[in-house]
Amino acid sequence: xxxxxxxxxxxxxxxxxxxxxxxxxxxxxxxxxxxxxxxxxxxxxxxxxxxxxxxxxxxxxxxxxxxxxxxxxxxxxxxxxxxxxxxxxxxxxxxxxxxxxxxxxxxxxxxxxxxxxxxxxxxxxxxxxxxxxxxxxxxxxxxxxxxxxxxxxxxxxxxxxxxxxxxxxxxxxxxxxxxxxxxxxxxxxxxxxxxxxxxxxxxxxxxxxxxxxxxxxxxxxxxxxxxxxxxxxxxxxxxxxxxxxxxxxxxxxxxxxxxxxxxxxxxxxxxxxxxxxxxxxxxxxxxxxxxxxxxxxxxx
Amino acid sequence: xxxxxxxxxxxxxxxxxxxxxxxxxxxxxxxxxxxxxxxxxxxxxxxxxxxxxxxxxxxxxxxxxxxxxxxxxxxxxxxxxxxxxxxxxxxxxxxxxxxxxxxxxxxxxxxxxxxxxxxxxxxxxxxxxxxxxxxxxxxxxxxxxxxxxxxxxxxxxxxxxxxxxxxxxxxxxxxxxxxxxxxxxxxxxxxxxxxxxxxxxxxxxxxxxxxxxxxxxxxxxxxxxxxxxxxxxxxxxxxxxxxxxxxxxxxxxxxxxxxxxxxxxxxxxxxxxxxxxxxxxxxxxxxxxxxxxxxxxxxxxxxxxxxxxxxxxxxxxxxxxxxxxxxxxxxxxxxxxxxxxxxxxxxxxxxxxxxxxxxxxxxxxxxxxxxxxxxxxxxxxxxx
Numbered sequence: 001x002x003x004x005x006x007x008x009x010x011x012x013x014x015x016x017x018x019x020x021x022x023x024x025x026x027x028x029x030x031x032x033x034x035x036x037x038x039x040x041x042x043x044x045x046x047x048x049x050x051x052x053x054x055x056x057x058x059x060x061x062x063x064x065x066x067x068x069x070x071x072x073x074x075x076x077x078x079x080x081x082x083x084x085x086x087x088x089x090x091x092x093x094x095x096x097x098x099x100x101x102x103x104x105x106x107x108x109x110x111x112x113x114x115x116x117x118x119x120x121x122x123x124x125x126x127x128x129x130x131x132x133x134x135x136x137x138x139x140x141x142x143x144x145x146x147x148x149x150x151x152x153x154x155x156x157x158x159x160x161x162x163x164x165x166x167x168x169x170x171x172x173x174x175x176x177x178x179x180x181x182x183x184x185x186x187x188x189x190x191x192x193x194x195x196x197x198x199x200x201x202x203x204x205x206x207x208x209x210x211x212x213x214x215x216x217x218x219x220x221x222x223x224x225x226x227x228x229x230x231x232x233x234x235x236x237x238x239x240x241x242x243x244x245x246x247x248x249x250x251x252x253x254x255x256x257x258x259x260x261x262x263x264x265x266x267x268x269x270x271x272x273x274x275x276x277x278x279x280x281x282x283x284x285x286x287x288x289x290x291x292x293x294x295x296x297x298x299x300x
Numbered sequence: 301x302x303x304x305x306x307x308x309x310x311x312x313x314x315x316x317x318x319x320x321x322x323x324x325x326x327x328x329x330x331x332x333x334x335x336x337x338x339x340x341x342x343x344x345x346x347x348x349x350x351x352x353x354x355x356x357x358x359x360x361x362x363x364x365x366x367x368x369x370x371x372x373x374x375x376x377x378x379x380x381x382x383x384x385x386x387x388x389x390x391x392x393x394x395x396x397x398x399x400x401x402x403x404x405x406x407x408x409x410x411x412x413x414x415x416x417x418x419x420x421x422x423x424x425x426x427x428x429x430x431x432x433x434x435x436x437x438x439x440x441x442x443x444x445x446x447x448x449x450x451x452x453x454x455x456x457x458x459x460x461x462x463x464x465x466x467x468x469x470x471x472x473x474x475x476x477x478x479x480x481x482x483x484x485x486x487x488x489x490x491x492x493x494x495x496x497x498x499x500x501x502x503x504x505x506x507x508x509x510x511x512x513x514x515x516x517x518x519x520x521x522x523x524x525x526x527x528x529x530x531x532x533x534x535x536x537x538x539x540x541x542x543x544x545x546x547x548x549x550x551x552x553x554x555x556x557x558x559x560x561x562x563x564x565x566x567x568x569x570x571x572x573x574x575x576x577x578x579x580x581x582x583x584x585x586x587x588x589x590x591x592x593x594x595x596x597x598x599x600x601x602x603x604x605x606x607x608x609x610x611x612x613x614x615x616x617x618x619x620x621x622x623x624x625x626x627x628x629x630x631x632x633x634x635x636x637x638x639x640x641x642x643x644x645x646x647x648x649x650x651x652x653x654x655x656x657x658x659x660x661x662x663x664x665x666x667x668x669x670x671x672x673x674x675x676x677x678x679x680x681x682x683x684x
Contacts, residue, residue: 021446022419122542127440210409212329212396231398233347236410287331287347289550 001058002027002300003100005109006065012282012293013065019297027300028052032067038092045096053166056096061104061300066278068109069097106202106258106296112277114254116186119275126249128272131264139177141187147174148190154276160197191271197237197263200281201251202295206244209284210237211263234287239263243270250275260297304340304657306357308385309378323369325405326389328362328398330412337620338654343397344548345549346412347682351548351624352395361388370400389684413503416554419446423565426451428535428579430571432458432466432482441593443473449646450478450502453579455508456573457485459626460492467500477504481533484511499524509533512678535570535580536675539628541650543659546624553623556610562627563605567593577602580630599672605641613636615646621653648672 002020006013008031020027020124034049045056071093101108117135124130134141135152148157150171158167196211212233223230239247247261250272261279263270285292331347335531341359344351364373370389374382392398422445427434432454442450454468458480465588480503488508493516496503503524511528518526555561568576574584575596585602586595596602608629610622614636619625632645648671651662662668662676 018446019419022421160402212399233329233331235347236412238408238410240408266638286550289415289417289554291415291417294417 001054001060003054003059003062004029005062005067005069006030006066007067010066012280015282015293016063016300018193019294021299023297024052025297025300028054030069032070035070035072036188037072038096041168046086047096051145056099059100059103062100063296063300064107064109064112065106069100071096104300106299107256107277111255114256114259114275114277116154116274119250119254120272122253123250123272124247126246126253128243128246128250129190131191131271131273133186135184136187137184138181139174142174142177144174144177145189147187148172149174149185149187152184152186191264191266193264193266195265197239197265197270198281198284199247199261199263200259200284200290201241201247201256201291202258202292203299204248206239206247207285207288207290207292207295208237208239209234209288211284234284236288236290239270304353304355306355306532307381308357308361309381318390321371322402323371325369325403326365326392326398327409328366328392329396330409331550332397333623334359334362335620335623338618338624339419339657340620342620342621342624344553345395345397346548346550346553349548349550351546353620360656361385362392365389381553398677407446414554414557416430416558418551418555418565420448420565421445422567422593424449424451424452424567425593426566426568426579427454428453428569428571430455432456432462432480434466434469435588438588438591439469439473442475444594445475448476450475452478452480452482453533454480454482457483459485460488463496463503463506467502478502479505479507481507481509484508484528486513488515490516493522493526494564497524500524507533533614536631536677538580538660539631539647539649541626541628541647541652543621545626546621548624555626556623556627558607558609560605560608560627560628560629561610561625563608565606567596567602575602577605578630586591589599604640607646608642613644613646615654619652621652621654631675632671633668634674648675 002025004013004017004027005008005028013029017027017029030052034051036047036049036052039046041055045052047056071089073089074085076085097109102108115244120130120133138140148171151169156169158169161167174187196213197208198211199206199208204277210233212235243263248259251257251259256275256277259275259281260281261275262273264273265271281292284290329347331345333344333346335342335344336356336359340356341354342351343354343358361373364376374385377385391561393400400576419449425442425447427450429452432452450470458466463480466480500523505527507527507529509529510532512530514528516526522663552561555564559565563577566577568579569588570576570579570583570584573588575586575588575591576584585599610616610619610625610627613627614633616622616625616627628647628649629643631648632643633648634643635645636643638644649662651660651665652658653660663672
């Protein structure tokens, strides 16, 4: 039985599940609004939520997609007992999570949210080209029109920034220096790109897509600023073997077996930008007819 | 734009001299799909979902540009043709069909796989019913087969209650959308459609025939579109081949390259319960009152036309529209069969001639009259 940890209405999860059904593979999908109790039945550990119940030992594979598997914690009147039982429960939960992560899996709950700054350091270590970057609280070292700013956090989305609105931070070129100081921010050399490349990594296999947006000013810096009138052209692409090998080393060093990696091609160089382990990839997959939802379902 | 005739003159080949200048190469994007017709080509931009017609000579030129540098290709043409070649290349760039590299093609751009993959055993079911009802067994089969789209032709006038119940009968099934064609009853008013809007989930298109007075116009805020016609419709009104129905999108084109675009993964049930590939086809593979759809599929016979691509169909195989066309295997010109006895004739209701590139009214074509009479369609001049 395959365990899928995801969120409600997550479209990629649904697409993979359709493939699993076609392959006659059993699965359980769990959501962010589920909280599990850990119990035993005849010496076997059983996990129960309001909508799912399964034995730990019947899980053959785990796909960590998004969200998290959450557990109930008992509280006790006596504070000393409560502290002690907190620890007991901690080890029990850890045992369950580690057991799940020890099974055949695609990504893990514990490390799927990667730290952009650490990833860039690792990328340099494995020999990938990385555009120069620095952290700063002012724009003293910023060269106007040659430096970009982007978020340090994994998601560029600010939920409910005002009533009924979410904010999204796009990667932008600094066109004018700000005089004042600000919260420590991530700056990077702007690379004149030929085009962008999005590579999907799944267990040593790499499926790359060239994202051609150069002809169109609107999408020049960040391809997510999608122009629907003349959409970007997304076509199959094969990175040079040595770049693919370095991707493999990087993913290993981060203990990730699945994720999307962004590159910029500039002349004969491939600049690595970032990894997103839980990003959307079906758009690229469909454009290139890669059938990645099927590849994931087949692996699980 | 270009006219669609050929204008290029090839120069007599001379011994080529390699220039020391850097050669330029034209790279065609892998999602640009070209269908070669008898006189013209259709370039389908699968990334941008559009198709355009071009002269045949552009096909040859693009082929040359795949194996030879732009500079070498230009050498092959007479001076006045060189200008046209350059014009073509500029146009290909302007349409963003490709890009230019120096020294070599960019070989990291890999080909697009033309494989067609789809997880569902059946994509569409088309049923003809006397009254708008459906049996529990059939609903179960639709769920088992993961059918997403249902088209219904109802021979009587469906009431509001029947429409709501029919939609709601598919609660907890994978069915995502249904379109219903039905006779019209004046009981259906503007208010009925407002209520249906609230109480249905899957209907996305409703078509009513025998409607003398249109009760309301389809509005864009509605979840379903509405059509009304005074005519009397029957199931054999289907199968017309029109440019308006040609659709460029990657799954449809890939399906057309690999399978029959009319019948692949489709099932039909006629009014008598006969299970067919399409309800308008004569051959039945079982009756729904005696067999389930799953059983019929397991027999393996209903799939006979699924892999018949246009390459096999007479006339269509020379047509530039063949990979964006809807095809129709139910009504054909009945002129050719293959070794297995399968009908490989051109769709009857197609008025396009790929040899003359002209569209005409199919029903007036003298060569089609025999087939028209065979299917019992209204003959020419109204005479029997």
